[in-house]
C-alpha cells in the first residue's frame with residue numbers, strides 16, 4: 001500500500017489524466033469529492049469524548065448548559081462531520097479511568113479529540129497525563145464559561161496539554177472545535 005500522500009497524488013493524477021499539453025491545460029478547481037478526500041487524508045478520525053454527568057444534559061440547568069441533550073449535540077456534530085467527509089466517534093463515561101482509556105485509545109490511534117471532561121477537567125492529573133502520554137491532539141470544550149463561575153472551575157488540568165480550548169458558547173463550541181481540528185490538520189498536511 002502506498003503512503004497516503006502518494007495515494008492522494010494518484011487520485012489527483014486520475015482527476016487530471018496524462019496525455020494533454022501541461023502548458024495548455026486549464027486546471028479545474030478540485031471537485032467536492034476530491035476536497036473531501038483531502039480532508040479525510042488530513043485527519044481521518046475524530047473522537048468526541050464526554051465526561052461525567054454530561055449524559056444528563058438538557059434535563060436540568062438549561063440556563064447554564066443549554067436545552068439540548070447530549071444525543072442532540074452529537075447528532076448535529078455528526079452531520080457537520082459528515083458534510084466534511086469525516087466520521088466521528090462519540091463516547092461518554094462517568095468514570096475517570098474509562099475516560100483516561102478513551103483518551104489513550106484516541107491518541108494512540110492518531111485521532112483528533114474533542115474533549116469535554118466535565119468536572120474531571122478541574123481535578124484529573126490522570127487525564128492530563130493520558131493526553132501527554134498518548135500524544136492526543138485535544139481541543140478542550142466546555143458548554144459554560146468555566147472562568148465566570150465558581151472559582152473551583154477556573155483551573156483546568158486539560159488546558160496545558162490541549163491544542164486549545166473553547167468555552168462559553170454552548171453546543172456551538174463543538175462545531176468550532178471540529179473546524180479547528182480540521183483546519184489545523186489541513187495546515188499540517190499542506191506543510192508536510
Ligand code: CA2
Pocket residue numbers: 052053054056057058059060061065116117118119120121141142143144145146153
Ligand atoms: O461547561 C461545561 O461543559 C462543563 O464541562 C460541564 C460540567 C462541569 O462540571 C464543568 O465545570 C463545566 C458539568 C456537566 C453537566 O452537569 C449537569 C448538571 C446539571 C444538569 C445536567 C448536567
